[in-house]
Amino acid sequence: MSDYQGMEVSVKVVVGRHEAELGPGTSRLLALIDQCGSVRHAAEAMEISYGKTWKIIRAVEEALGEEVVSRQQGGPKGGSAYVTEAGRKLISRYDQLNHDINTYAQKRFKEVFK
Numbered sequence: 001m002s003d004y005q006g007m008e009v010s011v012k013v014v015v016g017r018h019e020a021e022l023g024p025g026t027s028r029l030l031a032l033i034d035q036c037g038s039v040r041h042a043a044e045a046m047e048i049s050y051g052k053t054w055k056i057i058r059a060v061e062e063a064l065g066e067e068v069v070s071r072q073q074g075g076p077k078g079g080s081a082y083v084t085e086a087g088r089k090l091i092s093r094y095d096q097l098n099h100d101i102n103t104y105a106q107k108r109f110k111e112v113f114k
Contacts, residue, residue, distance in 0.1 A: 009109035013098040020063035026056055027094050033069055034083040064090065 014023040025046070032042035043053040057069050068087030072080045083091070 004113040007113060009105050011102050011105045013094070013101050015094060015097070017063040020059035022060060022090065022094050024098070026060060027091050027098075029053065029056060030068065030083050030087055030091050033081050034088070037080050037082060038078075039069065039071065039081045060090075 012023060014021050016022060029042055029046055029048075032045050033039055036042050036045070039053055039057070040050055043050045046053075061068050064086065066086045067084050068090060069081050070084050
């Protein structure tokens with residue numbers, strides 16, 4: 001019996017530039033904003049502050065050089081937000097890279113830790 005039985009590999013993929021990092025949390029945040037139509041609701045769902053959410057969004061937008069979340073200021077019924085095409089492309093590319101790297105890591109782990 002192998003000493004490695006029951007062990008698993010875990011890889012966290014983070015892509016970044018300067019202060020902005022796109023990782024699983026940021027990808028999930030952007031997806032939630034798009035689903036909820038609200039930055040505030042996405043922040044609540046992730047249990048992070050509204051201010052921190054905007055800090056993350058601004059850092060990603062600054063690093064990317066374009067808007068990833070479009071926002072409509074609140075009125076009597078509140079504001080709304082959605083992920084731009086650039087933001088959706090960013091999420092899609094990150095998710096593909098994350099999937100590919102984790103698939104390779106699982107395969108390689110099985111080869112090395114047989």
